[in-house]
Amino acid sequence: MLKRISLILTLLLIASTPVSATLISGGLNVDNGYAAYLSTDDLSPGVLISSGNNWRSTYTFSDVNLTAGQNYFLHIYAYDQGGIAGFLGQFDLTGAGHLFSNGQSSLLTNTTDWKVSTTGWNDFQAVSFLGVNGVGPWGTRAGVSGAAEWIWSSDANNHNFNYFTTAITAVAAPTAVPEPNSLFLMSLVLLGLVVARKKMI
Template sequence: MNRLKISKKRGYLIAVSAFCLLDVTAAHAGSTYVNSKMNADDWGKIYLSTTNPNTIPLPAQAEGLQFGTSLGWGSTHVNTLFLPQNPSTGRNFHDYWINIWVQDIGGGGPDLLGQFTLTGAPGNGSPIIGAVNGCRFDNGTVTMLTNTTQWSVTKPQPQSISSLPNPAGYPVWTSNYLPPFVAPSQIPFSLGANGVSPWGLRSGINAAAKWITTASPYVSYTEAWFSTHIRCP
């Protein structure tokens, strides 16, 4: 199975990354940021939302604000986003969800590896040990690695758009395409820790992070949504 992934995906090591224009250097009282490092096999988009993905019916744009996109798993893509605050309170919302869309291009299934960290200065409520402004992931810390415990995933979805690269280069819509959101509800399957074949060790990501995929793995030429949760006071 790994040989299949290597032979079909070796042409997709070139990586493309786009970033939101964010003022991450400005000092905000009680500001909280989420920093992401991820490798998506093959095409990935990362979003931050205040909408519970289990909401029925889901509102429009439930996936949230996109703050990064990548094409190619050969490089680790780094993004940073300021957690938006509730305008009625001037404080963080109680809940945020990181939603990541991954589409398989070269065969083998949509796979994800990542490390996500909360940073910021205390000030938004009482500081909590092991939290940033009281915010933490569901593992009780300020760092979340991809795993099969605190993440959920959708079933393999049919490709919502053809993603074969243009011979003249990668197409513009790798940055502006908006994939349809599907709420993740299943436990992901682990393909092994960072360093496993065929990807090898991906720099900048903790070696304990797992490559995760859909509960039914190795479903080629499909896409999936992955989700994890941040809780604030």
């Protein structure tokens, strides 16, 4: 009897502990193409998580797992194949273990939280603003917030290769606080343990 009650109590404790895994997802357009990577080092591309070569299409990726306690960088290698270039995107984190460089679980392309290089994964500089989602020549790109900004390096007409980076920081997991129902059930189990012990004595 005591073993059965102990097992129930253990299962309740496990069920009341929150899962701290973080997942990243995103949607982006790049004129003309891109490769997205998740890296633990800002000086190397990392692991490929998405790619595409049609700026009219909003490419998406989802449910890419981030290890608890590990800092990351979201890297976008973007390339142009003639005319003006640009990068537009919206990214989201699900879970409480990580935050973007803006301190939030959602991040749009903007001139504050992204850096860019024209030479590789090094020497990152400020990005240039080309207009919000809806501006010409691209028009409105579906699946990305209207507040997202088209960005590129300082010369969107002649810099054909860009290396974008933004940080994803691990945060401390919140203290597990059991829900009221879980507390009530655990109280009943503890009461059962006391009663069972008295009957055995």
